[in-house]
Amino acid sequence: MPHVSRRLSGLVVAALALSAGCAAPEVLSASDDRVQVVTTTGLLADLVRNVGGDRVNVGSLVPDQADPHAYEPSLRDIRNVVYADVAFSNYLLLEQQAIIKALGANLDPGVPNISLAEGAVKYAAEIIPLVENVALDTVWLGMRVRGTGEQYGANRASDVYLSGTAVDGPGELVAYLTESFGNPEFYVDSTDGFDASDGYRDDTATLPPDAHTHMSWAFTEPGVYRLTMRAALAVSPDERPVDLGEQTFTFAVGVDPHSVPGMDGADVLGAGHADVTVDIDTGELYLLVDPHGGDGHAHAEVVDPATTVIEVPNKALHEIPADEGFRFLGRPGDPIFQLPQAVLGRHVHGEIDPHLWQEVGNAISYVELMRDTLIGVDPDGAREYRDNATRYIGELERLDAYVRDTIAAIPESRRHLVTTHDAFGYLGAAYDVRISGFVSPNPATEPSLADRRRLAETIRNLDIPAVFLEPNLVTRSSTLTEVADELGVAVCEIYGDTFDDEVTSYVEMMRFNAESLRTCLSEPAESDR
Structure with a gap:
């Protein structure tokens, strides 16, 4: 197994270029006859496109590879909000608060402003408390x-x-x-x-x-x-x-x-x-x-x-x-x-863990809520939205089975996920992966020396063969990569809440994550060889 994933060596340069200026989102327009939909993240935009098809024009506020926890909306983003017929956010403190405020202040009165993580509970989504300590x-x-x-x-x-x-x-x-x-x-x-x-x-x-x-x-x-x-x-x-x-x-x-x-x-x-x-x-x-x-x-x-x-x-x-x-x-x-x-x-809990989509069943609940919201905004497209949603839900059900079977192929004693921050609780709960460690609970939090020591002890005590790095957080993941290098374990990729040029859809993301876990965790740690 290589010590570092083949793509990670180039990610620092890409991330630095990204920080200088992210790619612009799609533009919403008042002259477009389609339903104008604004989402907070590209992942949500992908789900909406699968439900809305040709009847919707979708723009995401947070560009791919950017961090929704920290992204500040631009004037172009505000313009998209103004023209939106419907808005979808994840909420539960996933997005930077400035994004949520931009939606509340600039959407026309009467435009649905849907918090998917909260609304999807009515569609049988499972939620996990996020523990403060x-x-x-x-x-x-x-x-x-x-x-x-x-x-x-x-x-x-x-x-x-x-x-x-x-x-x-x-x-x-x-x-x-x-x-x-x-x-x-x-x-x-x-x-x-x-x-x-x-x-x-x-x-x-x-x-x-x-x-x-x-x-x-x-x-x-x-x-x-x-x-x-x-x-x-x-x-x-x-x-x-x-x-x-x-x-x-x-x-x-x-x-x-x-x-x-x-x-x-x-x-x-x-x-x-x-x-x-x-x-x-x-x-x-x-x-x-x-x-x-x-x-x-x-x-x-x-x-x-x-x-x-x-x-x-x-x-x-x-x-x-x-x-x-x-x-x-x-x-x-x-x-x-x-x-x-x-x-x-x-x-003693803090917020609800906002990363619901890491369990495919929750993404299905998002899709059902999107379907019903679009029907309410555009009743003439009801049949098309239902047909699209039915087709896509079938694809997601197959994806759920694939993720489950792929991860089940990892020996149970090796299903330990150590990663950048605490974003994979739903994946762990749904697919029997132990969230054994992370650098810090929030990617915006600077890890302490105690965090670093705890991370090293976790990897050493459990003989973990690989740790996982979110590509969009590479510039803030020096602690994870340094500890991995010191202990001689591999660094592999996992996607949390954003896409890039390699992974461009939700289905691709979940398949990639399952395959990365299977490949990197099925082999013993270098120290065992």
Whole structure:
């Protein structure tokens, strides 16, 4: 595999030329009998042309190869807005705010101004929350008691003990809860060993029946950890606790959760709300999992720890803060993996991820919304718009199958996408690709030294053979290419939200991305050869 894609060597020159002046968009005109359509991006313009056919004239505000996150509209762009009969934007903060303002201020009253990402939800589009702190987008792992323990005479005053008795792994494991004023309360701490002679005091969470607690889980080194936990029920202070059972829980920390020794075919738990749970009616210890992150576990499922790996991904890698309250984790600045302590309710989310089209099914929803909007503007063309949309949706359904089958050919343990910025969540969710890392959440954000270290750790720990670069962001991707060069991995291309001279349509873009992933990820990393 070449270290750098054959086209990337020339992309810097092309991008610099682009910054001096992008190609002008198509011109809308009041004298043109066709429906005048303005879109914010070339990708949306391509979808509209497939639906509108000869009845529409389409102009895009953001030129190909330009970044919609940063592009400022020109006077020519404003002119196109003035002449538009309908406008399509993606919105959800994809486009530079100046573009959205230009549409709102210059469209004639009554001209449909359609936000596709929002409107497509009515056409069954799936949306993904964009997490403000990516470290929170992991599994939330707490501890829980289920059942009443009536057969033992338990009541509300009884105590249930969940104790850590052993940890096997490359580093230390600490499970703790941060109290209201920031002081840690320790539940499991392998740094001082495990002493069974002290009963149910050290390394123990004490809970009443039918209760649960949130906590943070910290790991000092990447690798596989196996934590053994024991449960007991103390019906009253005067009685000896009743031993209920013991179970081992497996964590994949910063490494591929599908390649844990002795766990072939295991399920991977990487999201939602889960609890290490003891059932005081049956004596079993298991994982109680709500994949939707709910706190009440109304839709929770019982999961067998013997066939489940709890994932602690590389995005959970942090530096220990300087605050003295965290000295128990190590020295300030040292790296540490941490599953965060959950709060009541859902994760702390920012906007909805705006890159819906990376799942072809969402692009179909865009097409259906475009079809109905054009029919509303031009009822005489209703039949043509419906026919065009039906034909194109059939093509997109075939594209969806092609992308799915192509990516499925990549070994599951190698389906890790590391790229320029966080724009491929929909592709990952729809086609079973793990978004294992990116330089920064937003392409306009300068990566920090911590971002760079986290990126390098991700690539190294997961033995990733290639990282992916969006051609239009090449001049702002030095961190990605430098880290790839240092680690000896390939740099391959992937398209996010814009076209160029090589990829000129949505169908071409999605086919290219699927083929690039298959080609670059199916081979081992150079360091493995």
